[in-house]
Amino acid sequence: MSADTGDAQAASGGPIVEITGLHKAFGMLEVLKGIDMRVERGEVVCIIGPSGSGKSTLLRCVNVLEEPNAGSVVVNGYELTDPDVDIDRARRSIGMVFQGFNLFGHLSVLDNLTVAQRKVLKRDATEAERIARENLDKVGLAEKAGSMPEQLSGGQQQRVAIARALSMQPAVMLFDEPTSALDPELVGDVLGVMRQLADEGMTMLVVTHEMQFAREVADKVLFMDGGVIVESGPPSKVIADPAEERTKTFLSRVLNPVHASKTD
Amino acid sequence: MPMSPRKRAQAFRGVQYGILVLAVAAVAFFADWEKFGNAFFNFDAMGTQFPGIITTALVNTIIYTGLGFALGLALGLVLALMKLSSVAPYRWIATVYIEFFRGVPALLVFIALGFGVPLAFQIQFDTYSTAAIALGLVGSGYIAETLRAGIQAVPKGQVEAARSLGMSQSRAMVTVVIPQAFRIILPPLTNELILLTKDSSLIYILGLLDTQYELAKFGREGMNATNSMSPILLAGACYLLITVPLGYLSRYLERRAGRKRDEGLEVTA
Numbered sequence: 001m002s003a004d005t006g007d008a009q010a011a012s013g014g015p016i017v018e019i020t021g022l023h024k025a026f027g028m029l030e031v032l033k034g035i036d037m038r039v040e041r042g043e044v045v046c047i048i049g050p051s052g053s054g055k056s057t058l059l060r061c062v063n064v065l066e067e068p069n070a071g072s073v074v075v076n077g078y079e080l081t082d083p084d085v086d087i088d089r090a091r092r093s094i095g096m097v098f099q100g101f102n103l104f105g106h107l108s109v110l111d112n113l114t115v116a117q118r119k120v121l122k123r124d125a126t127e128a129e130r131i132a133r134e135n136l137d138k139v140g141l142a143e144k145a146g147s148m149p150e151q152l153s154g155g156q157q158q159r160v161a162i163a164r165a166l167s168m169q170p171a172v173m174l175f176d177e178p179t180s181a182l183d184p185e186l187v188g189d190v191l192g193v194m195r196q197l198a199d200e201g202m203t204m205l206v207v208t209h210e211m212q213f214a215r216e217v218a219d220k221v222l223f224m225d226g227g228v229i230v231e232s233g234p235p236s237k238v239i240a241d242p243a244e245e246r247t248k249t250f251l252s253r254v255l256n257p258v259h260a261s262k263t264d
Numbered sequence: 265m266p267m268s269p270r271k272r273a274q275a276f277r278g279v280q281y282g283i284l285v286l287a288v289a290a291v292a293f294f295a296d297w298e299k300f301g302n303a304f305f306n307f308d309a310m311g312t313q314f315p316g317i318i319t320t321a322l323v324n325t326i327i328y329t330g331l332g333f334a335l336g337l338a339l340g341l342v343l344a345l346m347k348l349s350s351v352a353p354y355r356w357i358a359t360v361y362i363e364f365f366r367g368v369p370a371l372l373v374f375i376a377l378g379f380g381v382p383l384a385f386q387i388q389f390d391t392y393s394t395a396a397i398a399l400g401l402v403g404s405g406y407i408a409e410t411l412r413a414g415i416q417a418v419p420k421g422q423v424e425a426a427r428s429l430g431m432s433q434s435r436a437m438v439t440v441v442i443p444q445a446f447r448i449i450l451p452p453l454t455n456e457l458i459l460l461t462k463d464s465s466l467i468y469i470l471g472l473l474d475t476q477y478e479l480a481k482f483g484r485e486g487m488n489a490t491n492s493m494s495p496i497l498l499a500g501a502c503y504l505l506i507t508v509p510l511g512y513l514s515r516y517l518e519r520r521a522g523r524k525r526d527e528g529l530e531v532t533a
């Protein structure tokens with residue numbers, strides 16, 4: 001029994017995330033139109049693309065916050081699209097960081113990090129606190145353990161949110177635009193923590209508009225547009241030397257917004 | 265010439281003060297103060313009410329209301345969860361229940377419970393249970409709506425964060441949503457308690473032993489015994505003893521919740 005990590009089926013050598021033929025629609029609106037992708041162990045994959053292209057929806061299908069309509073999503077050995085799979089158990093090994101932090105407002109920073117360890121993984125309080133403090137230290141916020149979320153800056157809240165996800169010792173971390181709700185001067189701290197995580201070998205799937213981060217940290221970049229993956233490959237290809245016209249247009253807009261708005 | 269908005273507001277305030285002064289003057293002039301004072305401010309009659317009005321009546325009112333509120337809260341929580349359920353029939357049942365008990369006068373609930381149920385089912389609860397159940401039923405409809413609104417006011421991201429950490433739907437509800445909802449609903453819930461305190465005056469319908477008297481019944485018995493209105497005035501004052509502090513508590517909680525929200529906004533904005 002691995003009550004500790006929920007990492008039961010991780011031993012197999014295959015990819016951590018494997019998505020095939022994924023379709024998702026909201027009513028009549030088809031948002032994902034056949035996605036195939038995989039994330040290998042230890043890989044950092046960045047998803048870029050224009051607003052409304054389905055990036056968040058794709059990410060949310062990876063831990064089934066959105067229920068896929070068709071296709072298969074296998075994460076860490078769990079076939080999430082199989083109705084017989086215990087989804088709560090599978091989610092223990094999938095950490096998620098949201099754009100809006102979503103810290104539990106009624107709990108202190110420390111309790112934010114221990115509550116799921118205790119209630120979900122059934123760790124005893126001392127063990128949970130030890131792991132929590134370790135992760136708070138890792139994101140540079142050891143001294144904020146007793147604070148309430150509302151007393152922290154956005155950047156600090158997001159780092160706490162990362163530490164909260166890490167405290168479950170997940171096999172893969174999902175990030176949905178983790179810095180886009182932050183004031184510019186706070187973005188660096190959060191990206192720094194993510195960089196460090198990547199260096200330590202954490203498997204990461206990151207939706208982001210931070211091209212610099214994607215270029216330097218990602219092993220693979222996926223460019224999405226209109227519910228499909230238009231182009232994928234190492235950042236040196238997709239960002240520095242894109243093959244597709246749509247990728248080029250998008251990149252010229254995000255990399256040179258002033259110029260783009262003039263020519264729009 | 266049309267008046268400027270500020271002038272108009274000033275004139276309107278003047279009219280309001282004028283009406284108030286006239287009303288007070290009319291009452292002072294036309295009322296028969298001697299008769300009124302004899303009837304309502306007979307301090308000898310009031311004196312006879314002590315200590316029973318405190319040790320029996322006030323205490324009983326608090327007990328009836330407290331029991332009713334606890335039951336109303338439990339029932340209300342179940343109903344609120346039913347109303348938020350994804351199972352449609354649960355939602356229907358909860359809606360019908362809530363509309364019914366919010367719409368029916370409390371007096372009818374007391375009569376139904378005190379006389380209808382014993383006749384129909386040949387069961388007789390003791391007075392405290394009957395009173396608690398009746399008050400619980402009366403309060404539960406309002407409380408359910410208050411709780412539902414509070415639960416829905418907790419941002420969806422909170423549940424998503426909880427689920428993404430592996431919590432089940434019900435675990436997320438208990439650990440993350442309900443504690444935060446309570447912060448939001450505490451002020452309206454305190455108002456609910458005030459209304460219930462007043463509704464407890466209907467318990468006399470059940471027929472009470474004198475040890476079971478609550479404030480209203482105690483005051484009316486006192487009126488009969490002393491041949492004066494004063495005891496009921498005293499009972500009224502005792503209600504204020506409960507409800508005024510609760511009102512302050514409610515406003516305090518409201519201010520606190522408001523401040524929390526504002527601070528929260530400042531940080532994340």
Ligand SMILES: Nc1ncnc2c1ncn2[C@@H]1O[C@H](COP(=O)(O)OP(=O)(O)OP(=O)(O)O)[C@@H](O)[C@H]1O
Nearest residue numbers: 026029031049050051052053054055056057058177
């Ligand atoms: N719960 C929902 N119900 C209905 N439509 C939705 C829902 N969630 C997303 N959509 C729609 O699906 C489309 C893709 O949304 P998604 O959030 O995945 O885009 P995105 O690529 O993450 O965009 P952004 O960069 O703005 O975050 C959008 O048109 C959006 O309006």
Ligand SMILES: [Mg+2]
Nearest residue numbers: 055056057177
């Ligand atoms: Mg998005």
